[in-house]
Amino acid sequence: MPIVEGNIRKMHASAVDGLASYSLPIGEHNLAIDPLIGQTLSVRWNGDIHCVHCNRKTRKSFNQGYCYPCVMKLAQCDTCIIKPEQCHYDQGTCREPEWGEAHCLTDHFVYLANTGTVKVGITRHVSDGISSRWLDQGATQAIPLLRVKDRLTSGLVETACKQHIADKTNWRTMLKGTPDDVDLAARKQELLALIADDIATIQQQQGLQSVAEVDGPAVAIRYPVSHYPEKIKSINLDKDGEFAGQLQGIKGQYWLLDGDRVINLRKYAGYHLHIEYQGA
Structure with a gap:
């Protein structure tokens, strides 16, 4: 399975003819997410967080990815x-x-x-x-x-x-x-x-x-979603550290996965993730 890893940023979003499209900045890569719908993903956080502004390593992020000094001065x-x-x-x-x-x-x-x-x-x-x-x-x-x-x-x-x-x-x-x-x-x-x-x-x-x-x-505006959750269950990377499952859609800054699970990727900006996916 292809593997990509690095610190992530909020997903880039654009729309062509009213259809939203997403990519995830991760490390040196910009991973197209739309083609991964229907595939099984495995995501693991290695415990590291780096500020999205100054790249300082921080134990906790604030305001969706900033270290405390940056939150206080920017x-x-x-x-x-x-x-x-x-x-x-x-x-x-x-x-x-x-x-x-x-x-x-x-x-x-x-x-x-x-x-x-x-x-x-x-x-x-x-x-x-x-x-x-x-x-x-x-x-x-x-x-x-x-x-x-x-x-x-x-x-x-x-x-x-x-x-x-x-x-x-x-x-x-x-x-x-x-x-x-x-x-x-x-x-x-x-x-x-x-x-x-x-x-x-x-x-x-x-x-x-x-x-x-x-x-x-x-x-x-339309979104690349094959199935919407009926009873939403939020994935918490800070608590669980990892998750795996079939990606069923993207909407807003959220990934929608099987089992009615969702994760807000923007919340984890600056986290170092290891992502495996099926590939073409």
């Missing part, structure tokens, strides 16, 4: 990344001003997505009509709502939206199958009407051009 690990409405760049207290300028002081999109229920979210890129953020969340439908001037403004808009709609993905619901389609274009217009006064206030604070509606239809 702008990308600050709480304002999770709560963008708390962006403090303009206060002169950004941990890494150059990183903030490149990643936060640029246009962002506020969107609606169907991940089992309709949710609001934020992304920096919508390449070829699909954001990798939507793929990471396992969305089967998505539509851009508004384009805003920076991350702080995206957080203010999302906060207004959260008064009327959820902003979290229920990962168990997402993994249990393909949800019914929703008329996202109609939901978009309903939400825009509900937050109109909030948007006017944000434009007064941030500038008239800080928020603009995005035209375009909703996109549909």
Whole structure:
């Protein structure tokens, strides 16, 4: 059986004609995962974890792959990344001003997505009509709502939206199958009407051009899954150290295996894994 090993990163996701495709960075390799569906995999963690930023060996990872020193000093690990409405760049207290300028002081999109229920979210890129953020969340439908001037403004808009709609993905619901389609274009217009006064206030604070509606239809996304779990059982590498079984699909950042088992690969970014698979 072919063998590949090394420290992993979150899966790379892209979509062609609406079909999601995945590869796993592991060591010096970039392992295509879609072709492995239907095959038996054997995965073992050797106990090592290396920070995804500085490569320092660490006993425990934080924020999906960082060592503690990096969590405390990197702008990308600050709480304002999770709560963008708390962006403090303009206060002169950004941990890494150059990183903030490149990643936060640029246009962002506020969107609606169907991940089992309709949710609001934020992304920096919508390449070829699909954001990798939507793929990471396992969305089967998505539509851009508004384009805003920076991350702080995206957080203010999302906060207004959260008064009327959820902003979290229920990962168990997402993994249990393909949800019914929703008329996202109609939901978009309903939400825009509900937050109109909030948007006017944000434009007064941030500038008239800080928020603009995005035209375009909703996109549909399919995932390479042959079988969805009925009763989800999470695999815990920290506890068990290894697992084996038939890969039955990939959705979001999850592998779906036989026996209704699932594993969130992103959770284990930085872990040194040894993977065996059947091969062609």
